[in-house]
Structure formats: C-alpha cells, structure tokens
Amino acid sequence: MRLPPRGLRAGLALCLAAGFLPAGAAAPLPAAQIQALKARQSERAASALRAAMAAAPSLGLPEGASLTLRSAFTTPEGRTVTRMDQRLDGYRVFGAAAIAHVEADGSVQVLGDGLMPDARLTAAPTLTAAQASAIGLKQAALKGQAPAPRVELMVFPTRFCQGLKAVLDAATGKAVLDRAATVVGRPSQPYVWAYKVDVTTMNSQDGVVDMEYLVDARTGGILRKMSNLRPAEAPSRVQGTGLGQYVGQVTLETTQEADGTYSLHSQVHGSRPNPFFQRAYNQDLVGLTTFYEMHDLETWGYISEYYGNPDNLWGDGFPFMDYPNEGLKNGETAAVDAHYGVSLTWDMYRDVFGRNGLDGDGTTPFALVHMRNPGTGMKFDNAMWSDGIFGMLFGDGSFYPDRLMRDPETGLPYPGNAQGMMSLTELDVAGHELSHGLTFASAGLDYQGESGGLNEASSDIMGTLVEAYHFRPKGQDDAIPNYGNDWQLGGKCRPSGPLRYMDRPSRDGLSADNWYEGIEWMEVHYSSGPMNRCFHFLSAGAPADPASERYSAYLPQGMDGIGNDAAGRIWFKALTEYMTPTTNYHQAGAAMVKAAGDLYGPSSREAAATRKALTAINVQVDGEPLLARVSFPRITTGVLGNYEGAEFLARTAVVPLGTTVRLKADVANAADKTVTWKIGAHRAAIAGPGEADPTGVGVVNADGTWTAPLRSGFFFITAASKARPEQYAEGLVFIQDLDADGDSDQDAIDMGASACSWNLSQVLKWSHSPYGGSWVDDLDVELFQTAIKNAWGKP
Numbered sequence: 001m002r003l004p005p006r007g008l009r010a011g012l013a014l015c016l017a018a019g020f021l022p023a024g025a026a027a028p029l030p031a032a033q034i035q036a037l038k039a040r041q042s043e044r045a046a047s048a049l050r051a052a053m054a055a056a057p058s059l060g061l062p063e064g065a066s067l068t069l070r071s072a073f074t075t076p077e078g079r080t081v082t083r084m085d086q087r088l089d090g091y092r093v094f095g096a097a098a099i100a101h102v103e104a105d106g107s108v109q110v111l112g113d114g115l116m117p118d119a120r121l122t123a124a125p126t127l128t129a130a131q132a133s134a135i136g137l138k139q140a141a142l143k144g145q146a147p148a149p150r151v152e153l154m155v156f157p158t159r160f161c162q163g164l165k166a167v168l169d170a171a172t173g174k175a176v177l178d179r180a181a182t183v184v185g186r187p188s189q190p191y192v193w194a195y196k197v198d199v200t201t202m203n204s205q206d207g208v209v210d211m212e213y214l215v216d217a218r219t220g221g222i223l224r225k226m227s228n229l230r231p232a233e234a235p236s237r238v239q240g241t242g243l244g245q246y247v248g249q250v251t252l253e254t255t256q257e258a259d260g261t262y263s264l265h266s267q268v269h270g271s272r273p274n275p276f277f278q279r280a281y282n283q284d285l286v287g288l289t290t291f292y293e294m295h296d297l298e299t300w301g302y303i304s305e306y307y308g309n310p311d312n313l314w315g316d317g318f319p320f321m322d323y324p325n326e327g328l329k330n331g332e333t334a335a336v337d338a339h340y341g342v343s344l345t346w347d348m349y350r351d352v353f354g355r356n357g358l359d360g361d362g363t364t365p366f367a368l369v370h371m372r373n374p375g376t377g378m379k380f381d382n383a384m385w386s387d388g389i390f391g392m393l394f395g396d397g398s399f400y401p402d403r404l405m406r407d408p409e410t411g412l413p414y415p416g417n418a419q420g421m422m423s424l425t426e427l428d429v430a431g432h433e434l435s436h437g438l439t440f441a442s443a444g445l446d447y448q449g450e451s452g453g454l455n456e457a458s459s460d461i462m463g464t465l466v467e468a469y470h471f472r473p474k475g476q477d478d479a480i481p482n483y484g485n486d487w488q489l490g491g492k493c494r495p496s497g498p499l500r501y502m503d504r505p506s507r508d509g510l511s512a513d514n515w516y517e518g519i520e521w522m523e524v525h526y527s528s529g530p531m532n533r534c535f536h537f538l539s540a541g542a543p544a545d546p547a548s549e550r551y552s553a554y555l556p557q558g559m560d561g562i563g564n565d566a567a568g569r570i571w572f573k574a575l576t577e578y579m580t581p582t583t584n585y586h587q588a589g590a591a592m593v594k595a596a597g598d599l600y601g602p603s604s605r606e607a608a609a610t611r612k613a614l615t616a617i618n619v620q621v622d623g624e625p626l627l628a629r630v631s632f633p634r635i636t637t638g639v640l641g642n643y644e645g646a647e648f649l650a651r652t653a654v655v656p657l658g659t660t661v662r663l664k665a666d667v668a669n670a671a672d673k674t675v676t677w678k679i680g681a682h683r684a685a686i687a688g689p690g691e692a693d694p695t696g697v698g699v700v701n702a703d704g705t706w707t708a709p710l711r712s713g714f715f716f717i718t719a720a721s722k723a724r725p726e727q728y729a730e731g732l733v734f735i736q737d738l739d740a741d742g743d744s745d746q747d748a749i750d751m752g753a754s755a756c757s758w759n760l761s762q763v764l765k766w767s768h769s770p771y772g773g774s775w776v777d778d779l780d781v782e783l784f785q786t787a788i789k790n791a792w793g794k795p
Contacts, residue, residue: 029076029077029078029104033078033104034074034076034078037074037078037080037104038074041072041073041074041080042072044072044074044080044082044102044106045069045072045080045082045102046069047102047106047108048072048080048082048084048100048101048102048108048110049067049068049069049082049084049100051100051108051110052067052084052098052100052110052112053066053067055110055112059098059110059112059115059117060112060115060117061086061115061117062117062119062120064088064089065086065087065088065117065119066086066087066088066090067084067085067086067087067098068084068085068087068092069082069083069084070083070084070085070097071083071359071360071441071442072360073355073356073359073360073361073576075354075573075577076354077104077598078103078104079101079102079103079104079577080101080102081099081100081101081576081577082099082100082101082102083097083098083099083442084097084098084099084100085097086098086115086116086119088119088120088121088155089121091153091154091155091193092152092154092155093116093119093154093155093157093191094154094155094156094157094160094194094196094214095114095116095157095160095446095581095582096114096115096116096119096157096582097114097115097444097580097581098110098111098112098114098115098580099111099114099577099578099580101577111578113580113587114580114581114582114583116157118190118191119155119157119191120190120191121155121191121192121193122189123193123218124193125153125193125217125218126217126218127195127215127216127217127218127220129151129153129195131220132151132195132197132215132217132220133148133149133151133195133197135197135213135215135220135222136149136151136195136197136198136199136211136213136215137149137199139199139211139213139222139225140199140209140211140213142199142201142205142206142209143205143206144201144203144205144206145201145203146199146200146201146203146206146209147200147201147279147280149197149198149199149200150196150197150198150200151195151196151197151198152195152196153193153194153195153217154193154194154195154196155191155192155193155194156191156192156193156194156214156223157190157191158187158189158190158191158192158223159190160214160223160224160446161187161223161224177714177734187216187219187223192216192217192218192223193216193217193218194214194215194216194217194223195214195215195217196212196213196214197212197213197214197215198210198211198212198213198228198388199211199212199213200228200276200280200386200388200389201280202280202389207373208229208371208384208386208389208393210227210228210229210386210387210388210389211225211226211227211228212224212225212226212227212228213225226447226448228386228387228388228447229384229385229386229393238254238255238256238262238312239251239252239253239254239312240252240254240262240309240312240313240314241312241313241314242313242314242315242332242336242339242340243313243314243315243316243317243333243336244315244317244333244336244337244340244425245317245318245319245320245333245334245336245337245422245423245425246337246425246426246427246492246493247336247337247340247341247427247470248317249317250336250340252264252266252314252336252339252340252343253266253267253268253269253288253339253343254266254309254312254314255267255287256312257307261307261308261309261310262307262309262310262311262312263289263305263306263307263308263309264289264290264305264306264307264309264314264332264335264339265287265288265289265290265305265307266287266288266289266339266343267287268287269287269288269342269343269346269357269364270286270287270288270357270362270363270364270365271286271287271356271357271361271362271364272286272361272362272363272364273285273286273363273364274286274363274364274365274366274389274390274391275363275390276388276389276390276391277366285364285366286364287364288339288342288343288346288364288365288366288367289305289366289367290305290306290335290338290339290342290366290367290368290369291303291304291305291306291366291367291368291369292304292306292326292327292331292334292335292368292369292370293326293368293369293370293371293372294324294326294327295323295324295326295370295372303368304327306327306332306335314332314335314336315329315330315332315333315335315336316329316330316332316333317333318330318333319333319422319423320333320334320370320396320422320423323370326369326370331369331370333423334369334370334394334396334423334425335367335369335425337423337425337426337427337430338367338369338392338394338425338430339367340427340430341425341426341427341429341430341431341434341466342365342367342392342430342434344427344430344431344466344469344470345430345431345434345435345462345466346434347469347477348431348465348466348469348480349438351477351478352469352477352478352479352480352565352568352569353568353569353572355438355576358434358437358438358440358441359437359441359442360441363390363441364390365390365391365392365434365437366389366390366391366392367391367392367393367394367430368391368392368393368394369394369396369423369425370394370395370396371393371394371395371396372395372396373395379395379396379397379398379400379420380395380396380397380398380424381395381397381398381417381420381421381424382395382421382424383395383424383425383429383430383432383433384433385433385434385436385437385440385459387436387437387440390437392430392433392434394423394424394425394429394430394433395421395423395424396422396423396424397420397421397422397423397424397493397494398417398420398421399417399418399419399420399421399422399494399495400417400420418495418496419496420494421490421493421494422492422493422494422495423493424490424493425493426490426491426492426493427463427466427467427470428463428464428466428467428485428489428490428491429463429489429490429493429499430463430466431459431462431463431464431465431466431467432459432460432462432463432489433459434462435458435459435461435462435463436455436459438458438462438575438576439455439458439459439575442575442576442579443458443575443576443579443580443581443583444580444581445458445579445581445583446581446582447524448524449520449521449584450519450520450527450583450584450585451581451582451583451584452524452527453519453520453522453524453526453527453528453529453530453531453585454528454531454579454583454584454585454588455524455528456524456525456527456528457528457529457530457531457532457535458531458571458575460489460500460502460528460532461531461532461535461568461571463489464485464487464489464502464535465480465485465564465568467484467485467486468480468481468482468483468484468485468564469481469484470484471483471484479565480564480565480568481564481565482539482563482564482565485564487501487502487503487536487540488500488501488502489502500525500528500529500532502532502533502535502536503533503536503540503549503550504533504549504550505526505528505529505530505532505533506529507549510526511525511526511527511528511529512526512527512529512530513529513530513533513552513617514530514533514552514554514617514618515530515585515586515617515618515619516618516727516728516729516730517629517630517631517632517728517729517730518632518681518729518730518731519585519730520584521730521732530585530617530618530619531585531588531617533552533616533617534613534614534616534617534619535567535571535613536550537552537555537559537561537612537613537616537617538561538562538567538570538609538610538613539561539562539563539564539566539567539568540561541558541559541560541561542555542558542559542561542612542613542616543558544556544557544558545558552616552617553726554615554616554617554618554726555612555615555616559609559612559613559616560609561609562605562606562609566599566600566606569595569599570592570595570596570599570606570610571592571595573595573598573599574588574591574592574594574595575591577591577595577598578590578591578594578595579591585619586619586620586621588619589614589619589620589621590621590622592610592614593607593610593611593614593621596609596610611624618726618727626668626669627669627724627727628667628668628669628670628721628723628724628727629667629668629669629727630665630666630667630668630675630719630720630721630727630728630729631665631666631668631729632664632665632666632719632729632731633664633665633666654733654734654736654783654786654787655708655733655734655735655736655787656708656735656736656737656738656746656787657708657709657710657711657712657735657736657737657738657746658707658708658709658710658746659707659708659746660705660706660707660708661705661706661707661708661733662703662704662705662706663677663700663704663705663706663717663719663733664704665677665704665719665729667721667723670721670723670724671723672721672722672723674702674722674723675704675719675720675721675722676719676720676722676725677699677700677701677702677704677706677717677718677719678700678717678718678720679698679699679700679706679715679716679717679718680716680717680718681716681717681718681730700717706733708733708735709735711735712735712736712737713734713735714732714733714734714735715732715733715734715735716730716731716732716733717730717731717732717733718730719731734783736783736784736787738784738787
C-alpha cells in the first residue's frame with residue numbers, strides 16, 4: 001500500500017512544526033553478466049565474509065572478535081563491495097569496519113584499515129537496555145509522542161567521547177565552554193560497554209528530533225551525544241510539468257490517482273519502503289513523495305502530501321509568499337524544486353554511477369518542504385537530511401526584506417531578514433541533502449572530526465555535480481558535463497552570498513583551504529573546505545599564477561583538471577568502495593588514488609591528477625617524500641582524557657589565569673625542530689569563532705613560554721615550522737580563574753570553596769566557578785585539578 005493514506009493527508013500530527021566510458025577506464029561488463037553477478041550478490045558477500053574471517057589473524061583481530069555483514073552492492077564493473085562490522089563477543093564495535101572487494105572473477109581483497117584490533121573489554125554491563133532507553137529519553141526531554149528509541153549494546157572506543165567542547169556565545173561572539181556537551185567522569189579504559197540510544201520523532205511539539213546518545217552501560221553517564229540531522233520525497237505513473245523558483249520549467253515524475261487527479265509521488269524513485277514510516281506508523285511509503293508542512297491556525301504542525309492536482313501542472317515559479325499558502329499553487333513552487341532536485345540526484349546515481357538509490361537497494365527517501373523552525377516558530381534558514389527518518393527537510397528561509405510576514409499562530413506581522421535565506425530547495429542544496437543519505441548508507445562517515453568534514457564535503461561534491469548534470473545534453477544521461485556548476489553551494493538561495501565556495505573555501509571567512517594538524521576540531525561545514533577545494537582542482541584544474549584567488553602554495557606549478565565526470569567517478573568509487581566511518585583526510589586521499597587506479601590505471605593521467613589535487617591541499621599519500629608536520633603533544637591527564645587517538649582535551653592546555661606556562665609543539669620530518677608561535681587561528685577553528693586576534697594577551701616567546709592573560713576563556717594558538725612555514729598546527733588553551741575564595745591568589749586552598757559547593761543544588765556565588773558559571777559541579781572540580789597540575793606540577 002502506498003503512503004500516505006487519506007488519513008495522513010487529512011492531518012496526521014507529524015513534525016515540525018551502460019553507456020559512457022571515459023578514456024582508459026575499465027569497461028563495464030555486459031548487462032546480462034552484471035545481472036548474473038547481482039543475482040549471486042548474497043553468495044558473493046558471504047564468500048567475502050569467509051575470506052575476511054580467514055584473514056582475521058593477519059588483520060590483528062583478537063580472540064573473540066568477528067565480522068558480520070552490513071551491506072553489499074555490485075558495481076557496473078562487476079565488483080561486489082561488501083561492508084562488515086567488527087564485533088567483540090558478538091557485540092558491534094562502534095566505528096570499526098572492514099571492506100572486502102569480490103571481483104568479477106571471484107577473487108577477494110580484504111581492506112582492514114577501518115578495524116580496531118586493540119578492542120578489549122573486561123567488566124560486564126550493569127544497566128539494562130530499558131534503563132539506557134529511559135536515560136536517552138530523559139536527555140531528549142521530548143514534549144510530544146515518539147516511537148520507542150532504538151537501543152543497541154556495543155563496544156565503545158572512549159577516544160570518541162566528547163571532551164572539553166567550545167560553543168559560540170551569541171551575546172559576545174566568543175567561544176565559551178559548552179557545559180551540556182562536555183563529558184565529565186570519562187572512563188579510564190580505552191574501550192567500554194555502551195548503549196547506543198537513537199531517539200527519533202516528528203511531531204508538532206518537538207519538531208524533527210534525531211538524536212544519538214552513547215550511554216555508559218555501567219555508570220549511566222553520557223559518553224557522547226550527537227544530532228543525526230545533517231544541515232546546509234494501483235495508481236498509474238505519469239509525468240507532470242513544474243515551474244520551480246530555481247530550475248524553471250521541468251518535467252516531474254508524478255502519479256495519477258483513481259479519481260483522475262495527480263499527486264507529487266514518483267513511482268520510479270524508490271522500490272523499498274521508507275524505514276521510518278514502517279517503524280513509526282507501521283505503513284509503507286514506497287516511491288519518492290514530497291510533503292508540505294501546514295501552518296494555519298487549525299492545522300499547524302501537520303503535514304500533507306501534494307495531491308488532488310487537476311491538471312498535473314505544479315507551481316507558479318515565484319518565491320514563496322506567505323503562510324498559509326504552502327498547499328496552493330505558489331506553495332507548490334518549492335515542492336517542484338525539491339521533488340525535481342531529489343529525483344535528478346537519484347537519476348545521476350543510477351545512470352552515471354550504476355547505483356540503485358542511496359543504499360543500492362532502492363530504499364525510499366521522502367522530502368518535506370515549508371518546514372518551520374520548531375524552536376522559534378519562524379521561517380527556517382536551513383535544510384537537512386535525517387538518518388533516522390531517511391528523508392530531507394527544507395525550510396523557506398527568512399529573506400523577505402520588502403514586506404512583513406504574518407505569524408500564522410498569532411496573526412501578528414514580523415519583519416523578514418535581509419541576511420537570511422530564500423527557499424532552501426535550490427538544486428545543489430537538494431543534491432547535497434540527499435547525498436548525506438548516500439554517505440550514511442555507504443561509508444557511514446562519522447559526523448565529527450575529519451570524517452565529519454569529509455561527510456559534508458561529499459555532499460557538497462555531489463550537489464555541485466547534480467547542478468552540472470541538470471545541463472547534460474539530451475540523450476546523454478550517463479555522463480556529467482563540464483559546465484553548469486558554479487562551484488558554490490547555495491549560490492542562489494542566499495542573496496547575501498553562497499553557503500560555501502568550493503574553489504577557495506576561505507572566501508567565506510570561516511572555512512579552511514588546506515589540511516593541517518587541528519582541523520579535526522573545526523565545525524564540520526568548515527573543515528569540509530580542503531576536500532571541496534581538492535575536488536575543484538581535480539575537475540577544473542589549478543592555476544600557476546600566485547595572484548589568482550585559486551592558486552595553491554602547496555602546488556605552485558598548478559595542474560590541469562580532468563573534468564566533472566572523471567572526477568565524480570573517482571570520488572564516488574572512493575566513498576562507496578574504500579572509505580569507512582573513521583576515514584580521515586589522508587586515508588580519503590589514499591582511497592581516491594586507489595579509485596583512480598581502478599578506473600583509469602595507476603599510471604594514468606587521472607591518477608596523476610588525483611595526487612596533484614591532494615598535494616594542493618597539503619594531503620600526502622604513500623610513495624611521496626615526507627613533508628614536515630607540526631603537532632601538539634598530549635599534555636593533560638585525568639578522567640577528561642589522555643588516550644591514543646584524537647580526543648580534544650588531550651591537546652588542550654588548561655591553565656590558571658595570569659600564570660606563565662610553556663606551550664609545546666612537535667615537528668616531524670624536518671631537521672629544524674623549532675616553531676614560531678602566535679595567539680590566534682582560523683576564525684572557525686575548534687568548532688566556533690574564538691579570540692582569533694585578541695588584544696592584551698601578550699606574545700608567545702621563542703621557547704614557547706606565555707603568560708596567560710587576566711581573563712578566562714578559550715584562546716587559540718598556532719605553531720608553524722620555521723623551516724617550512726606553510727606547515728602548521730592549531731590548538732587551544734583554556735584559561736580559568738581559580739581564585740574561588742577571593743584573596744587574589746590562586747592556590748590549592750581555593751579548591752575548598754569549589755569542593756564545598758560541589759553537588760549542591762542551590763545557586764551559588766559566581767566567583768565559585770572557575771569559568772564564571774552560575775553554579776558549581778564536578779566539571780569545575782575536574783578543571784580546577786587539571787589546571788593546578790599543568791601550572792605547578794607534572795601530569
């Protein structure tokens with residue numbers, strides 16, 4: 001049965017308010033042979049699993065470790081790509097995965113770079129799944145109804161804990177301590193038992209919620225919390241005509257209903273049911289459907305499908321005017337752009353890359369337009385993909401400077417925002433959001449650190465390719481042309497400027513142009529910059545003119561590009577066949593080089609261009625001379641961190657204000673180990689704008705000594721190699737006031753004031769908090785101890 005049924009249309013309370021062959025490529029196999037291989041896909045995947053298990057000792061997997069099949073798909077070249085999860089005593093190890101390639105001739109290659117051979121556990125869990133579920137629901141603090149959380153007991157690497165975390169203070173514009181996201185009482189072991197609790201809902205009270213909580217299975221503590229929303233779809237099939245705000249007049253896949261009217265439902269974009277509709281409503285939604293959120297006084301927060309259209313003509317081509325017109329002709333315009341953009345992205349996956357939808361199995365996504373910000377009730381300046389609902393959500397934006405908008409709940413007018421967005425259904429934005437689903441269903445790149453930046457970059461890359469694919473010549477559906485894309489994400493939907501620039505990401509004032517030590521602490525939309533730029537260079541080339549905005553000092557000789565189609569095929573193959581959840585920039589570079597070799601040959605022009613494009617963003621792959629690399633050593637101890645891996649606090653100096661400390665940096669692959677220091681970094685460094693250019697904080701001496709200023713907060717530091725200044729690292733110092741007793745001295749006695757306040761529920765003196773909070777808790781005590789150790793003792 002196709003969804004939504006008439007009951008849903010009436011107002012169910014939901015949320016929110018073988019063709020082209022590039023030169024030198026390995027030829028795809030005949031269609032009949034591919035179909036025969038796909039028919040044996042399960043058998044081939046099973047053989048891959050057997051080969052991987054046989055290779056377990058050489059992969060370093062310990063006794064009790066195993067691998068289980070997660071997914072498999074067969075490429076047009078006849079390779080069956082099998083992804084496997086690592087398990088310990090039958091339980092999944094968070095983020096640990098292996099890939100096996102079964103070639104057309106039956107040979108198997110196992111790739112184990114994503115495994116965690118050192119995973120070990122001792123003590124057993126003490127919490128039940130029901131208790132973990134209750135903890136997750138308490139954290140989510142939902143107001144409305146929700147389906148039962150999905151709960152899975154797993155082995156969790158504590159290096160993925162959220163340590164000391166900064167957040168932007170909207171009032172001051174500076175980075176401050178994010179108490180809610182900073183994990184306290186971190187386990188002392190590198191691996192612990194944890195419950196993964198996924199809380200997902202869509203209702204009018206909470207909006208869209210898709211939260212993931214990692215709950216310590218022995219203590220009940222929160223090890224990590226993250227939103228899985230990824231912010232910047234026996235009737236007869238027919239084709240309608242739409243007028244979009246961005247795409248103009250286009251042909252749409254629609255459905256003619258039994259009463260002769262038409263609905264915005266595509267039967268060719270999805271063959272398996274949407275998993276969220278099955279889980280939450282026990283109904284099947286098969287085939288892309290575009291919904292809208294209603295905002296009149298009677299039905300606010302309800303959704304409806306676009307149906308009952310008498311002539312199969314959709315939209316008026318004009319920007320959205322106001323609520324409650326979202327179900328009328330003007331409101332259909334955003335739906336035209338979204339429905340077409342999602343369908344076109346699906347078509348590109350199928351006709352260019354040979355993939356049946358996001359997961360290779362045709363699972364149905366859906367689109368929802370006219371999404372209203374559930375927190376403010378105003379128009380939403382964003383679009384997003386949700387893993388949990390397997391769908392996309394598009395806001396209308398708040399850019400209406402020429403007139404007053406009217407609040408549908410109160411009837412009162414409010415002004416538009418001249419710096420806001422228009423409808424976020426622009427073609428490359430739609431392609432971007434759907435492509436988050438591709439990443440989710442393939443590499444599963446974890447949405448933080450370097451893998452999070454690559455996750456965002458992958459969507460930007462696919463979004464810009466979809467923009468070009470829209471302009472392909474008639475009859476050439478199996479290739480992406482080298483024109484039509486402007487190398488900007490959202491270049492039309494935000495009048496004040498695009499969301500991101502791919503040719504030089506730093507033009508937005510926040511994003512990075514190249515990889516460096518410390519980029520993993522950037523917000524993921526900004527750390528995507530280097531790979532976006534790499535892809536631009538790979539496709540369009542890089543100039544040798546230093547005066548050009550596109551020039552890269554890491555590749556002064558410049559390079560020729562290989563075009564959108566070849567570059568896109570390399571990225572797609574690298575993502576879907578080689579990357580794993582924890583892939584970083586250098587591993588992604590290696591995956592791209594492997595993919596280029598698979599497609600065009602290891603000595604091909606395309607493979608050479610891939611290496612050059614990576615060099616241009618300071619990413620090095622095997623077989624090249626080692627570059628000088630600057631990094632910060634781990635300098636703190638205690639329950640907040642100090643394990644192997646990339647945990648944030650382990651490279652953050654926590655010191656008292658006014659204290660002289662010695663900052664340290666390591667330089668590898670260079671005879672000269674000295675560095676030059678400065679206070680400041682990228683504006684978007686460490687997940688939020690901080691004091692990138694502070695005044696009155698002194699200078700760092702040549703030996704690394706620095707006297708912390710007499711004010712608390714985050715201060716960014718940069719260390720650059722003296723021998724190779726283009727190689728640098730960025731990090732943080734967190735300064736806090738330890739004078740809790742007000743005697744103008746910071747000493748161990750001050751711990752008494754904090755310790756006496758510890759765990760008390762009443763509001764306490766502001767001065768009791770080492771960082772100026774309105775209460776004192778165990779985080780204060782832990783940071784106090786860490787600062788004392790770093791300033792006056794050895795960790």
